[in-house]
Every structure is written in structure tokens, then in C-alpha cells.
Amino acid sequence: xxxxxxxxxxxxxxxxxxxxxSSSAAAGTAESTAAAESTAAATESTEAAASTEAAAxSGSGKVTVYMPSPAGLAxxxxxxxxxxxxxxxxxxxxxxGEILAxxxxxxxxxxxxxxxxxSWSDGLxxxxxxxxxxxxDANTGTPVEGWVDDDKMLFGYSxxxxxxxxNTTIFPELDADWDELADPQYKDxxxxxDPQKSGACKDFVAGYVNANxxxxxxxxxxxGMVVPGANKAALEAVTTGxxxxxxxxxxxxxxxxxxxxxxxxIYYPKSGTVVNPRPAMIMKDAPDADNAKKFIxxxxxxxxxxxxxxxxxxxxxxxxxxxxxxxxxxxxxxxxNWSKMMEIADDSAAKIDEICQSTAQ
Numbered sequence: 001x002x003x004x005x006x007x008x009x010x011x012x013x014x015x016x017x018x019x020x021x022s023s024s025a026a027a028g029t030a031e032s033t034a035a036a037e038s039t040a041a042a043t044e045s046t047e048a049a050a051s052t053e054a055a056a057x058s059g060s061g062k063v064t065v066y067m068p069s070p071a072g073l074a075x076x077x078x079x080x081x082x083x084x085x086x087x088x089x090x091x092x093x094x095x096x097g098e099i100l101a102x103x104x105x106x107x108x109x110x111x112x113x114x115x116x117x118x119s120w121s122d123g124l125x126x127x128x129x130x131x132x133x134x135x136x137d138a139n140t141g142t143p144v145e146g147w148v149d150d151d152k153m154l155f156g157y158s159x160x161x162x163x164x165x166x167n168t169t170i171f172p173e174l175d176a177d178w179d180e181l182a183d184p185q186y187k188d189x190x191x192x193x194d195p196q197k198s199g200a201c202k203d204f205v206a207g208y209v210n211a212n213x214x215x216x217x218x219x220x221x222x223x224g225m226v227v228p229g230a231n232k233a234a235l236e237a238v239t240t241g242x243x244x245x246x247x248x249x250x251x252x253x254x255x256x257x258x259x260x261x262x263x264x265x266i267y268y269p270k271s272g273t274v275v276n277p278r279p280a281m282i283m284k285d286a287p288d289a290d291n292a293k294k295f296i297x298x299x300x301x302x303x304x305x306x307x308x309x310x311x312x313x314x315x316x317x318x319x320x321x322x323x324x325x326x327x328x329x330x331x332x333x334x335x336x337n338w339s340k341m342m343e344i345a346d347d348s349a350a351k352i353d354e355i356c357q358s359t360a361q
Contacts, residue, residue, distance in 0.1 A: 062088040063291035065114045066099045068199070068278070069231070070252065073311040080307070081298050087291050095230050096122060096199030103131075110285040113292040116157075116278060118250075119199025121206060121342040123154045123279035128342075132281040133289070139297045144318045144328065147277040156277025157299035157316040158308045161331050162204045162248040163268045165235065170244035177269045178208070181247060182219035189244040190225035191237050192356070195349035197230035200276050201248045202349045206341035207274040207334050209348050220247060221355040239264060252312035255325045268326070272334040275314065 063081075067074045071093050078089035092102060096118045103112065115132075117123050126132050127149070136152045147156030164181070166174045176183070181190060195202040208216070228237040231250050238246045239262050254266040280299055282292045298304055305320045312325050321327055 060288055060291075061086070062090055063113045063288050063295050064090045064092075064111055065116070065295065066092045066094075066102065066112045067116045068094065068096055068099065068118045070256070070311050070313075073307060073313070076307050077299070077304055080303050081295060084298065084301075084303075085291075085294055087294065089295075095197050096202075097197040097230075110283060110287065112283050113286040113288045114280060114282060114295050116280045117199055118160065118276065118278050119203050119345075120154070120156065120277050120279055120338060121203050121345040122199055123281060124149075124338060124342045125345075126281065127151070127153050131284055133284045133286070135282055135293050135296055138293070138300075140300045140317075142318050143300070143316055144277070144314075147316055154277075154279040154281055155296055155299065155316070157280050157296075157304070159275055159277045159314040159316065159328075160200050161251050161268065161273050161275045161314070162200055163251050163254070163266045163273060165238055165246040165249035165254045165264055165266045167238050167241055167244045168263045168265050170241060174245070174265070175267060175270075177271050178247070179216045179219065179271075181245065182216065182223050184223070186223060186245060188224035190220055190223060190247055191228050191234050191243045191245070192220075192225055192247045192352065193231045193234040193249065194227050194229055195248075195352050198234075198250065200250045200274075201231070202345055203276045203341065204248045204274040205348045205352055206345040207336050210337060210340050210344060211334050214351075217352060218355055221352075221359045224359070225356055227353055227356050251325070255312040259324070268331050270332055272332040274336060275328065275331060275333055277316070278313070 065078070074091060074093050078091055082088055092099070092112070094102070099115065099117060100122065103115065106112070115126075132153050134152045135155075138148075138152055138155060140148055140155065144156065144159070147159065148154065164174065164176070170189070176186070193201040195205045205217070225247065226237075226243065228234045228242075231253055234246055235249060235253050235257065237243050238249070239257065249266070251266055254264055258264050258266070280296055282289060282296065286292045300317060305315045305317050308315045309320060309322045312322070314322065314328050
């Protein structure tokens with residue numbers, strides 16, 4: 001072969017090798033791109049599956065809770081629950097009366113998952129009417145005896161008691177028993193929260209009447225006792241000096257206002273009062289029942305019980321104590337029969353309004 005032909009052959013061979021190299025590189029690039037896309041797709045699929053699984057575990061990712069005062073406690077409980085679980089809390093806050101009215105209005109289209117009331121008797125009424133469901137595996141730790149019902153439907157995660165709250169600028173000292181407040185020296189100085197709006201007062205009236213009859217309340221009404229409104233309005237009447245004494249005032253409100261420097265004091269009359277567990281309940285038709293169970297468990301956690309104590313309520317666990325208020329074992333109590341109290345609670349609450357209004361006219 002002459003030199004010219006050899007050169008042409010060499011050139012042809014070089015071009016052929018170059019073409020093969022380019023083809024191999026292109027194929028390699030394509031394979032790498034495909035592999036990367038496949039990995040990305042697999043990762044996305046895994047993340048989507050994890051997200052779906054998490055959503056399935058927490059239902060809608062929210063829980064709807066109806067809860068009475070104090071508002072600050074409700075907000076802190078909601079915040080801590082979300083921090084721990086990632087589940088958002090939608091709240092309605094109101095008095096026991098307002099919560100019950102809202103539930104009645106929503107019967108055809110249930111919204112609430114967890115309902116908390118300030119009245120154990122109202123909780124029993126909801127149980128008897130089939131509005132709530134059991135949670136037999138609830139993690140309540142060491143609950144106060146009697147504050148979780150036998151059927152695991154009412155969970156008294158906290159409690160309040162009522163006492164006599166008085167304005168210390170009007171009465172520097174006071175320790176009169178309930179019936180002794182009917183003395184003429186206290187004429188027109190008495191108020192009581194509206195028991196149709198205050199669950200704690202409602203249960204006290206039912207407990208006292210069940211144990212002692214109506215004589216004391218009729219004597220207090222005759223001594224000028226008035227009904228300014230729910231707990232907040234009734235306490236305000238005493239704080240401002242409109243009247244000097246609040247009969248059956250909710251204790252946590254008193255402790256909170258005393259800490260703020262208001263001229264108030266509180267005591268529990270020697271003949272006893274009603275300590276009222278505040279039942280947390282899962283609604284029978286709860287849209288997010290699984291999340292509701294998680295919320296019930298949370299209410300008995302160390303963090304939640306600590307928040308309860310700081311809010312001046314009595315903790316629902318027997319191993320948790322308060323530092324800034326009277327603890328459960330130091331409160332004299334009326335012997336309570338909740339079944340009988342439940343039967344008379346509504347009528348008794350209405351009668352308080354009636355006898356106070358009739359004597360005022």
C-alpha cells in the first residue's frame with residue numbers, strides 16, 4: 001500500500017474509533033441520567049408514602065377540643081400538645097353552659113372530639129344520654145380516687161372547689177360557715193355565681209341541697225344575696241366592692257386574683273364544700289377519635305399536670321401537688337352522691353335564680 005492509501009486508512013480508522021467513543025459516552029450519560037431520575041422518583045415515592053402513613057396515623061392532623069376557663073391554661077395545653085405530637089388543636093372556650101349549648105346546636109353535624117366541662121354531674125348526664133365513648137386503655141398514671149369513672153368515659157384530669165371569697169377592705173377577716181352568712185351583719189353583702197352558667201357552682205348547690213336541704217340558700221336569698229352572672233362577673237362584683245362576699249366562688253379564680261394583688265381572701269367553710277372534678281370526655285361521634293385519645297393521655301402527662309397546678313386548679317393525679325394553693329387533702333368536703341346530685345342539678349340551679357330574684361323584688 002502506498003503512503004497516500006495508508007494515510008487515508010489511518011484517518012478512516014481514527015474517525016471510526018472517535019465515533020465509537022462518542023457513542024459510548026453518550027450511552028453512559030444517558031444511563032447515569034436515567035439512574036438519577038429513577039433514584040429521585042424512588043425517594044419521592046418513599047417520602048410520599050411516609051407522609052401518607054403519618055397522616056393516616058394522626059387522622060386529619062388535628063383535634064377539636066371544647067374547654068372551659070381558665071383560658072390561659074387551655075392555650076398552654078394546646079401549645080404543648082402540638083409541640084409533642086404535631087397535631088393541631090382547634091379550640092372553643094366558654095363556660096360549661098356555653099359549651100353544652102354549642103354541643104346541642106351541633107348535634108346534626110358533630111364537630112368536637114374532646115369536651116371538657118367544669119361540672120362532673122353534667123358529664124354524667126352526657127354519659128347517660130350516650131353522647132360520649134369509653135377509652136379503656138387511657139394512660140392516666142395514678143389518678144385521684146374517684147376522678148375517673150369505672151367505665152373509663154369521664155376523666156377528671158383536674159378539679160376545682162368552691163369556697164367563700166371576700167373583699168378584705170370590707171371584711172378584714174371572715175370565717176363564717178355557709179348558714180352563718182344569713183346573719184343580718186352580712187345583709188346585702190352576698191353574691192353567688194349563676195349556677196346555670198357555672199358548672200362548679202351548680203354542682204355545689206346540688207351537693208349542698210342533697211345533703212342539707214334548701215333552708216340555707218333560702219335564708220341567704222332573704223339576706224339579699226344576688227346573682228351577678230357567671231364566675232367572672234360574680235367575682236368582679238366582690239373585687240370592686242359592689243358586695244363584700246361571694247358565696248360558692250370558684251377557688252382558682254380567687255387564687256389567681258390574689259396573686260395579682262387584688263384585696264381578696266378565700267376559705268372553705270368548716271361544714272364542707274364540693275370538690276368538683278373537671279371531666280374530659282371523648283365524644284361518641286368524634287371526627288378524630290384517635291387524636292382525641294392522644295389528647296386524653298396528654299392531659300395526664302407530667303407537663304400537663306404541672307400546667308394544671310400552675311393554673312391554681314387541683315391536679316388529677318394524686319402524685320402531683322400544688323405549691324400556691326390549698327391541696328385536696330386540706331379541703332373539708334361534703335359527702336357527695338353524684339347520681340342523686342345529677343338528678344337535681346338542673347332544677348336546683350334554676351331555683352337559685354328564682355329565689356334570689358323573688359326576694360329582690
